[in-house]
Structures are given as C-alpha cells and as structure tokens.
Amino acid sequence: MKLYGYFRSSAAYRLRIALNLKGLDYDNIPVSLLAGDQRAENYLKLNPQGLVPALTDGDLTIGQSMAILEYLEETRPDVPLLPADAAGRARVRQMANIIACDIHPLNNLRVLKYLGGNLGVSDETRDDWYRHWIRLGFEAIETMLQDGGTGTYCHGDTPTFAEVFLIPQLYNARRFKTQLDDFPIIRRIEKLCNEQEPFIQALPENQPDATS
Known part of the structure; x- marks a missing residue:
C-alpha cells in the first residue's frame, strides 16, 4: 500500500495512526500542499479532488480519510478499530x-x-x-x-x-x-x-x- 499525504495534514495523520495500529506496512509518499503538489496532473489522476490523503492498494485508489478507514476496517479486520456491537x-x-x-x-x-x-x-x-x-x-x-x-x-x-x-x-x-x-x-x-x-x-x- 501507498499513502499519499502531507506531514501536517490531520486527515493523513489519521491514516498513519490507523495503519500503524493495524500493523500494516505502507509507503509514505509526500504530497506538499504548500508547493501545490496536490494539483499536479499525475496526482489528480490518483485523486481527482486534489486533496490528501489518498491510499493505493494494488490497483485501487481511495480518497477521503473516512472512506479509507472503513475500507481498511473491512479488508484488514485482524486489529479492529470499531467495536463489535x-x-x-x-x-x-x-x-x-x-x-x-x-x-x-x-x-x-x-x-x-x-x-x-x-x-x-x-x-x-x-x-x-x-x-x-x-x-x-x-x-x-x-x-x-x-x-x-x-x-x-x-x-x-x-x-x-x-x-x-x-x-x-x-x-x-x-x-x-x-x-x-x-x-x-x-x-x-x-x-x-x-x-x-x-x-x-x-x-x-x-x-x-x-x-x-
């Protein structure tokens, strides 16, 4: 998996915590919001909204931290981050x-x-x-x-x-x-x-x- 984010982005920070809690390996790919990297053509192909974070898992790319978290919860359930009830x-x-x-x-x-x-x-x-x-x-x-x-x-x-x-x-x-x-x-x-x-x-x- 690859996590595209910016070090001060709280949304990307969320994903780093979740991936770490679940013990998942991922590549941390910086996207500088101050330099405008999020508006670059190659990044917009990954995430048309031009925001961070974005997570790639094989051929799948997901934006929006809540959607990513729900995806991780469903596909990597061994360390759950939601209660059972x-x-x-x-x-x-x-x-x-x-x-x-x-x-x-x-x-x-x-x-x-x-x-x-x-x-x-x-x-x-x-x-x-x-x-x-x-x-x-x-x-x-x-x-x-x-x-x-x-x-x-x-x-x-x-x-x-x-x-x-x-x-x-x-x-x-x-x-x-x-x-x-x-x-x-x-x-x-x-x-x-x-x-x-x-x-x-x-x-x-x-x-x-x-x-x-």
Whole structure:
C-alpha cells in the first residue's frame, strides 16, 4: 500500500495512526500542499479532488480519510478499530464525525487560506475562528465521554476511530494555542495515546517531509 499525504495534514495523520495500529506496512509518499503538489496532473489522476490523503492498494485508489478507514476496517479486520456491537460502532462513529464533519472542514488549510487571502481576515481573527470550532466540537465529545461507554480510551479499552480522529485534531488545537483545560477526559486520553508507539510514529514531526 501507498499513502499519499502531507506531514501536517490531520486527515493523513489519521491514516498513519490507523495503519500503524493495524500493523500494516505502507509507503509514505509526500504530497506538499504548500508547493501545490496536490494539483499536479499525475496526482489528480490518483485523486481527482486534489486533496490528501489518498491510499493505493494494488490497483485501487481511495480518497477521503473516512472512506479509507472503513475500507481498511473491512479488508484488514485482524486489529479492529470499531467495536463489535452496533451501538458501540455508532457511538465511535459519532465522535469521529464530530471532528471529520463539523470541526475539520471549517479549519482545513483551504479554508484558512481563503479567510486570510480572499476575505482579508487578520491572522488573529482567523486563529479565533479556528479555536472556536475546535472548542465547540470538543465540548460535545467531552460530554459524550462522561457516559458509561468510556473506558481507558474513548470507547472501551482499545483505540478506535475516535482516537484516530481525536489525536490529530488535538495536535492542531495545540498548534493554534487552543485552551483545553475544560476537557480533562480528552486530555487524559491524549496523554495515553501519545505514549503509544503507533501514535508516536504517526506524529507530523516524525514524517520524512517534516519541516519546521
């Protein structure tokens, strides 16, 4: 398998975590979003949307991190990242989608560049925008984590899609100096994950294309 991504892309970060947790070998192929590699003709043939990540598995190429994760879950089920029961899977997907659908689309690089470049928003206002949507989503997740489904991790005692999405979003939250004191359960799970090798290996600074 080949994973096309950018070291700071939280969507690509998700896939690195998942592949590592599942113990799968893959080639990490850098696509520089700052240099515009995602708009190059050869990359658009792989992923017509011109975004990262993209995963190739033999002759198959898939874009969109959630679609890739579901594919890996179905084709490489030996280390599951979803609970065995329908209710548990729904709970985990709900937490993952709070990030995938409600936080990340408002905070990704394309949106931030449009805010600053096209709309003339100041860096301070742009960063306030970023932090607002993170905190709103984290408030919902923290509330969910107070119920009985939470164990050592967001759901039970092994990592799931919830951590795969949560840890990259926390990394970005800290980059943008988001205040996280109100989220003690989220921070506890973050600390636990960041002590585990699959998460450490997936860190942006540990990627071959990492820059300062």
